[in-house]
Amino acid sequence: MKGKAVVLFLSLMIIIVFTYYKLNYRDLDEAIRESNVPVDEVFHTIDFNDHLIMFYGSYGDILSVATIEKNLLGFRWVFGTGSKQFNEEDRKLTRTFSNLEPTRKKSDDHELISLTFGVINDPLIETLEIKYKDQDFAKATIIETGKGRIWYCFSETPVNYDPDVKVHYRNGTVKTGWE
Numbered sequence: 001m002k003g004k005a006v007v008l009f010l011s012l013m014i015i016i017v018f019t020y021y022k023l024n025y026r027d028l029d030e031a032i033r034e035s036n037v038p039v040d041e042v043f044h045t046i047d048f049n050d051h052l053i054m055f056y057g058s059y060g061d062i063l064s065v066a067t068i069e070k071n072l073l074g075f076r077w078v079f080g081t082g083s084k085q086f087n088e089e090d091r092k093l094t095r096t097f098s099n100l101e102p103t104r105k106k107s108d109d110h111e112l113i114s115l116t117f118g119v120i121n122d123p124l125i126e127t128l129e130i131k132y133k134d135q136d137f138a139k140a141t142i143i144e145t146g147k148g149r150i151w152y153c154f155s156e157t158p159v160n161y162d163p164d165v166k167v168h169y170r171n172g173t174v175k176t177g178w179e
Contacts, residue, residue, distance in 0.1 A: 037066070037080055043145045048154060051102050051113055055143070055150060061086040063119055063150055067100045078102055084118050086147045092122035092179050093167065097159040114159045117152035124169050131164040132157065 041057040045068075052068040066080030079101060084094045095118040102113060116130060120142065128140040130153040140153040155163070167175045 044143045065098055067102050086119050089121055093120055094118040099158045112158050114155040115152055120149040120151055126170045127168040129166040
């Protein structure tokens with residue numbers, strides 16, 4: 001009986017170690033390197049509803065977003081998407097939306113992490129407000145990066161269209177709509 005318990009314990013430990021090294025990495029940098037996704041710069045990370053969200057640049061000045069799972073065994077790249085370029089100078093404000101589906105579920109309701117994000121190319125834009133369907137206007141987060149300013153705003157429901165926007169300029173002017 002003791003022999004079976006020892007074998008069972010050792011088998012369990014081997015499975016845990018194997019899972020750790022095959023699916024999880026000790027730190028975020030290692031998870032990024034092993035994801036086989038071209039990442040040349042991490043601009044911003046945020047913990048949103050117990051999910052680590054990362055905004056990153058990939059080669060060719062492309063802004064993307066990804067979910068990174070953090071658990072007791074370490075970090076694991078889950079999903080990444082996006083394709084907004086920093087060099088769209090003809091656009092004052094770019095946008096794209098994403099509905100990221102994390103693998104770790106807190107419930108059976110197929111939780112999505114929904115957001116709109118983009119690049120601000122106009123230095124006169126001070127703040128943004130985003131309005132999703134059946135929600136109030138919410139202030140977008142703006143981040144300064146070495147390549148320019150990026151912005152993002154989370155939605156409580158999945159996004160499949162361009163939300164409404166209010167653009168606040170440094171001189172006090174407020175404009176609505178995507179230009």
